[in-house]
Amino acid sequence: MSDFEQPDSLPSPRCDAKFGSAAGVSATWVPTQLNVTSVAQSPDLSVMNLTAQRNPVDALADEFATRLRNGESPSIDGFVQRLPEQEAAIRALFPSIAIMERISENDHAQNQVVQQAIRLTDSIPDVLGDFRIVREIGRGGMGIVYEAVQQSLGRSVALKVVSPLAAGSDNQVLRFRREAEAAARLHHTNIVPVFGIGEAHGIHFFAMQLIDGVPLSEFIQSTRTEGGGTIQDQGRSQHDSSRPATGEVDDANFTAATQVEPPTAVQLFRSLQQDQNDAAAACGRAESRIKVLPRPTSPDHFRKVAAMVRDVASALSYAHQHGVLHRDIKPSNLLLDQEDCVWITDFGLARHEDHEDVTRTGDLVGTLRYMAPEQFGGQTDSRSDTCSLGLTLFELLTLTPACTETRHGLVIRARTESPPPAPRSINPSIPVDLDTIVQKAAAIAPGDRYQTAVALADDLQRFLDDRPISARRMRWHERLRRWGRRNPAIAALSTTAAILLVAVAVTFAVGQRRAQTAQGEAQRAQQGALAALSVAETERTRAAGNLNLAIEAFEQIIDRIASRGVSPSLAVTDGDEEVSLSETVLTDGDVALLESLLHFFDRFASENDSGTTQADSVAARKKVGDIQQRLGRFDEAAATYLRSRQAYAKLVTENPDNSEYVIAQADILNEMGISASRRAEIDEAIQLHTAARLLLENDQRLLTTEAARFELARTFTLYGSIGQRAGLWTLFTKGRRGGSPSSRLREERSTFRSPTGRHRWDRPGHVPSHPEIAGVRPGPQYDGEARRDQYRRPETSFAGGPNRGGGDSRIPEIKQSCQSAIRLLNELIADVPDNTTYRLWLARAYRAESDLGHSSRDKNLTTASLQLAVTELERLTTEHPDIPELQYELADMLCLPLSTNTDPADSEADAQSITNVERAVDLCENLTTAYPNSQEYQSLLGTALSRLAGLRLVAGNVESATELWHNALYLQRSLAERFPAVTIYQIACAQSLQQLAEAEHRTGLDSLARDHLDEAIAVVQQTELPEDVARFMDRFADRLQKRRTDISDK
């Protein structure tokens, strides 16, 4: 076609006066009545045939939608009658279709109104009543602001015109007039005066004083950009801040910053001139637009800002006294004129407190970033304005918004959950008093703020006068208390612990000093010294008591945090320890608190290696190790454990009769063993648990105590489940037969371990300790049909197995260990029937035994033990329905496979597996409903769904499997997106995508399979990982990539 060169000859879709660039077909912007859909469809003779291939529900849905579009109200019952066998689907889907159609129509109608408005805006006449329009200076949701001349008085005004879009809406007009009324009643030196309200040509407008200045948002940008250079006033500032009140975050603040040009030489010269010649500052308004700003870190800047905000606060106070709330205080609604006078403008969202709210549909009041937390809940009072002004002051001081989030939900979360950071944390040169004032003004709870705007103004004045301000700096415990109010669940405990720790710290310090002094005195006068020492001892005892309390509270915190999220790893395999990635999803606040507690503990532990509180400090040190482990600092944890283990060993030597120390020592060994097995250091784990066992068993006297017996039972259970934690069932699955497991291990280590000994994943087939990672199997590659084993338990384990021909299988040892654990726990439970912990561990022991069944190909053992584990947990959950962790653990166990990949097809086991996993899904659904914010529960649900999908696929139900994977992905994608740092979520998501892709590939949906593999690859590659895990992930990505290539080739 050569039409391109001759655009004038083109037939045009339309020609109207404004845009008519082409001749030809005439068309107007009245939407054409042609039914385009039918035009497009009718020529297609194959429609009839194709219809036969369509989902019958779809065909009806089509008709349903078409009739809705034609204005009918078709009854769903009618459709049900026509396709009774699809009744459930029709009833489930059609209401949603109706909603979509309705929304689509509304959306379309709204778009058309907006479009009309665009065209009408262009047609606003040059003269509105007495006002001649000069130019547009800004526009927003409510309307457009023009610079205009009031002809009768010959003065320049700012004219705010209600968008013609809103002309049809009575509400909008009402609100507009009210805004004008409200503002017109206010006469204050810092509030832009409103001259009057008018209407002409059906267009509503009001006139106000034209302020020659810049909004503070621009002032902030300029100051930030130029670092105290000049500000270029583009003179187009007034009211252009009235951005669409749609809840859109005002990101113009960021983008516009880059548009400010660096000052030219002339401007600099002028500004210099102006600077030197203040008296001659009357050098014309045009010139005076170049202003010199103090450096943003200079005291001048802070004083200037404080004075501005003081004036705004006074003006607000005045408005509040007149019953007018501004409701949208933010930098862009505050204008700074040439005389450095600040003006509040745009009472556009203000409402009389005695009126019903008529804020229009679709508007989200205010700019989220500056809204007071309570405004999100629809509550607004004068203190909300103060809060917004506090946030504005924050930004003026720091040149950064207090909340830098850009997504609505996150802004809201940030604004409602945490106070803004301390301004001084961003710029330490900010005066302490201003920092204090900001924090008080912008406090989360209205009751914590200045109760009136004038109180804020007064405090700022005090700052300017160098007098002491009234706001008190928040003490650390005050912060803790407020934090606690927002996080009641764990805060109570944390606060207790923190306070106790501080108390302990002080008492210790005092006691220590007294003791030292006392010792010094002792050399001179023994008598006095003895007395002093006894005082010191008393102090110490008290401190020790406090420390115990602190440790106790601390343990509770840890338990609470751990129970808030049991690791998603448990989903597939690891039901027995909750130490894992769950801590990485702690909130920042939790982590900060834990770290500060950890700091305290660490200090105690190291300062008190001797003395009467030695045992307590060793216990504290062990807790430090626990926290480090929970925070994922495994190396630090290992070091800490080692030190406390040595300390305990010393204690045991010194106090051979104290059974507690022995048990504590065994406990540490077990923790170290858990850590080792998670790092897949099998030999080490075996040694550690064995050491723990010997320690406990060697002292028969010890085993008369309940605590020791339980610790021994725990030791046996842990020993029996090393492989489970290590995720080892992939270790020997591929082509590494023969030889004993341990000898293979040794061989692999010597072969593959890097000199640093850190790159464990160099070993082929070896996986990170995370069980879910273990679930990602290196092979086998698909051969075009689903392999049963993909969805069953891969072969395990460090125990080896009879088929391996290994001579030194650990199976008997492990078996014995499990049995001992079970026997001990049963005995304990017989003594103390109500102990939930014992019973939970019994279930775990059964589970370990069930795992053993897999290794030893003893299917009966697998099934029977798992059944016992499940039964025990069933009972526990029935008795304690209020402990979600138990349900979690149960669901987790129900997800376990009943057969291994090498078992022959076993329909019975498959059926049982499906029943179990379905129940797991059920439990998880309940948990996620009850605890919608627990990502761990969501994660387990995702895993359960994914597993169920796998089982369904094996059962031949591809449709259902696909659907389930979609559902699983719905959760997993969201988790992966929300928690990019949690590797396990990325992996779970990628795995489901991979499996889904395989299912799609099998059913010939290669394009979808490719898409999903691409997505999986993207997920895996985006994941940021520690080096060792990264290698594993790289291999995972490679496999995905290879698979992707395979499918492309076909």
Added chain:
Amino acid sequence: MNIEAERLAREPDALGELFVACQAQLERMVGFRLDRRLRGRIDVADVLQEAFLEISRRIHEYVARPEVRFYVWVRQITYQVLLGIHRRHLSLKRDANQEVKLRAKPSWDGTSISMVRALCGQHTSPSAAAVREEEIEQLGQSLKSMDAVDREVLALRHFEHLSNNEVAESLSLSVTATSNRYVRAVGRLSELMQTAGITR
């Protein structure tokens, strides 16, 4: 086979007429897909004008190889033009964040935003709006987490009024797959809306 292509081969001037027949539906599409930030700034007529120029420029391609229905082709070009306009007006290229996102995600990301906007743009009061913000956020996340193709199928069917066959052609899917996908997608959306509290 293809009436429009045949007619255009005979009388190239018929393009205008054919385009006018698509116009209402295209307006609907552009209105739906137009970035919210540009709403009220961009005249849909200008978008269609630009699209029409592009279509005129490339109509020979279509006449030579009419692989899809005329509307599907016209829509695709208009959509590309719209994306270009988004890029120009929103300076997407300058924004590093945006760019990374655009690369990493499937190209249909905008659909969920458009759909959330449409699904949730029905607030009654500011407090209700604020309260619902969380739900909207949640639904937005849910929609994002929906299979991109599923989401697109829904958007095309209900927000652009495409027929199943047109959807199938637009997404290069089979008619049966599209149909099944549609039913499944409505099902999932029903669940999502329930979860988000849009429906009970």
